[in-house]
Amino acid sequence: MPPFDVPEGDPFGPHNLPYGVFSIPGTQERTVGVRLGDHVLDVGAAAHALGSPYASLLARPTLNPLLAAGRTAWSDVRRALTAWVTVPSHRDTLEPLFHPLSSVTLHLPFEVADYVDFYASENHARNVGQIFRPDAEDSLTPNWKHLPIGYHGRSGTVVVSGTDIGRPSGQRKAPTDTAPVFGPSVRLDIEAEVGFVVGVPSELGRPVPLGDFREHVFGLCLLNDWSARDVQAWEYVPLGPFLGKSFATSVSAWITPLDALEEARVAPPQRTHELLPYLDDTNEEPGGYDLRISVAVNGHVVSEPPFSTMYWTAAQQLAHMTVNGASLRTGDLYGSGTVSGPTERERGSLLELTWNGRDPLELPDGKRAFLEDGDEVTLTAWAPGPDGTRVGLGEVTGRVLAG
Numbered sequence: 001m002p003p004f005d006v007p008e009g010d011p012f013g014p015h016n017l018p019y020g021v022f023s024i025p026g027t028q029e030r031t032v033g034v035r036l037g038d039h040v041l042d043v044g045a046a047a048h049a050l051g052s053p054y055a056s057l058l059a060r061p062t063l064n065p066l067l068a069a070g071r072t073a074w075s076d077v078r079r080a081l082t083a084w085v086t087v088p089s090h091r092d093t094l095e096p097l098f099h100p101l102s103s104v105t106l107h108l109p110f111e112v113a114d115y116v117d118f119y120a121s122e123n124h125a126r127n128v129g130q131i132f133r134p135d136a137e138d139s140l141t142p143n144w145k146h147l148p149i150g151y152h153g154r155s156g157t158v159v160v161s162g163t164d165i166g167r168p169s170g171q172r173k174a175p176t177d178t179a180p181v182f183g184p185s186v187r188l189d190i191e192a193e194v195g196f197v198v199g200v201p202s203e204l205g206r207p208v209p210l211g212d213f214r215e216h217v218f219g220l221c222l223l224n225d226w227s228a229r230d231v232q233a234w235e236y237v238p239l240g241p242f243l244g245k246s247f248a249t250s251v252s253a254w255i256t257p258l259d260a261l262e263e264a265r266v267a268p269p270q271r272t273h274e275l276l277p278y279l280d281d282t283n284e285e286p287g288g289y290d291l292r293i294s295v296a297v298n299g300h301v302v303s304e305p306p307f308s309t310m311y312w313t314a315a316q317q318l319a320h321m322t323v324n325g326a327s328l329r330t331g332d333l334y335g336s337g338t339v340s341g342p343t344e345r346e347r348g349s350l351l352e353l354t355w356n357g358r359d360p361l362e363l364p365d366g367k368r369a370f371l372e373d374g375d376e377v378t379l380t381a382w383a384p385g386p387d388g389t390r391v392g393l394g395e396v397t398g399r400v401l402a403g
Helices: 043-049 064-069 071-086 088-097 122-132 210-216 229-235 258-264 314-322
Strands: 019-023 031-036 039-042 098-100 105-107 115-118 150-152 158-160 169-172 181-184 192-198 217-224 249-251 292-297 300-303 333-335 361-363 366-368 376-384 390-401
Touching: 031 043, 039 043, 039 088, 043 071, 043 088, 064 071, 071 088, 071 258, 088 098, 115 314, 150 314, 169 229, 192 292, 192 314, 210 217, 210 314, 217 258, 217 314, 217 376, 217 390, 249 390, 258 376, 258 390, 300 361, 314 333
Parallel strands: 115 333, 158 249
Antiparallel strands: 019 031, 019 105, 031 039, 039 098, 115 150, 169 181, 192 217, 192 333, 217 249, 292 300, 292 376, 361 366, 376 390
């Protein structure tokens, strides 16, 4: 099928146009591409052929120059791309610049600067609290309703979808053990998240207010923040996650620009505590996103977490991340934290789905409390688009290798 003839209802139609980076067989050269249906357009070559003033930004091996260019450039390029793939007079020029997705190699689409992971789902936080603090009067920690809890992770181990994940090793100690042991994690888990990609940097010492979110954040992607629960449980007191989280974070090969998700914007859940002014979004535009996520293990869907239930928004997370004066850099990535809904079928981690291993999942290939070697986890998602369409988010897949 010709690249322009995208079937009606395709979630990667001209209303979407996510960005990635690819290479073609026989070459190591990487270039920015935009997905249309089951094809990818060489955007740099297209911009050059059609005389775009942004050709120099797009003919690059990474998205970072476009990310840094700012909102005016993002809007101009998206407007031009939409015209290029929908106006018939461009077809003869552009058709040779399309490649079937099946024929290209997709790469990490941007150079990751810093990585921050949050803990923004009340459902997830309450589940975790009930699992590990069953006798607590409140399953939430005292600070949870007052600020978006987060930690700084390791950017060097952010990998693109399709990268195999080696089972990590580390120290672990069960409550009944007299001393810790070292070895491969036996409680390897996933965390279904959404990642936000920063484009425009900020100055050191100058916080980014809620209203400037869309001036700095270019787009979003699906994210799987793999977690070695047994390693984390032993090491995290008092400084938080370390080796149990830093071994790998998988992201989609496609970054969906925020401008493609206008129809998916929703108000967050009603807040139960008064917020400090820098986090108070009462008079701000709706900060939530209606993203419908699916989690599959070995091709079997085990959960469908709804991102619309997230208590803290991406704008609030950005404001909190910088309120102390910390600066943003182009390529910063921050994760939403595990996305979990109110029902069992909507939990975004095996920790919750199996209640810390007590209730293993029944899969076609056997029971699972946590991930086994050879297991493949795939996250997919879509959001409401214009005129009843769906906006597809690029999938995130990773297969567990023996440690």
